[in-house]
Amino acid sequence: MRTWSDLCLICSGQQEFVVNVHEAGPYERSHDYTRVLFCAACSVGELRAFSYDGFVVFGEEDEVMVWSSILSASDVERLRTGFACTVPLAGGCECPQHVRAYDTSVRVNKTRLPEHGPDRHSPAGRSTATVLVAGGLAEFASS
Ligand SMILES: [Zn+2]
Numbered sequence: 001m002r003t004w005s006d007l008c009l010i011c012s013g014q015q016e017f018v019v020n021v022h023e024a025g026p027y028e029r030s031h032d033y034t035r036v037l038f039c040a041a042c043s044v045g046e047l048r049a050f051s052y053d054g055f056v057v058f059g060e061e062d063e064v065m066v067w068s069s070i071l072s073a074s075d076v077e078r079l080r081t082g083f084a085c086t087v088p089l090a091g092g093c094e095c096p097q098h099v100r101a102y103d104t105s106v107r108v109n110k111t112r113l114p115e116h117g118p119d120r121h122s123p124a125g126r127s128t129a130t131v132l133v134a135g136g137l138a139e140f141a142s143s
């Protein structure tokens, strides 16, 4: 099983794992997750959706797809304080907060990161997202 990095797209440094919005796996042939990451060095957060599908036919589709949307430091802070679940890193949690966060994260505009080439780890042109707190639950929105 391979492991994947959650490094910062700007400085390539290790990012803080703030919230595991949703995670399925890792399994031998698949792994999906949506995470909020924060780079203290760059003071920039990120909503990252990752999908590994080891069943795709070679050449038809990429095995690994990554999408990213930028979150400002203040949005990450709002998420930290507003996230109404005691186990934010539990990606399999099905509490109302985790469900709301995942449902809204799916609808947020994200930019697919190219798998190869110089733009692989470029933050250029990424979408931006924001965090709102509504009805006592934190959620994501495009900004
Ligand atoms: Zn960074």
Ligand SMILES: [Zn+2]
Pocket: 085, 086, 087, 093, 094, 095, 096, 097, 098
């Ligand atoms: Zn939860």
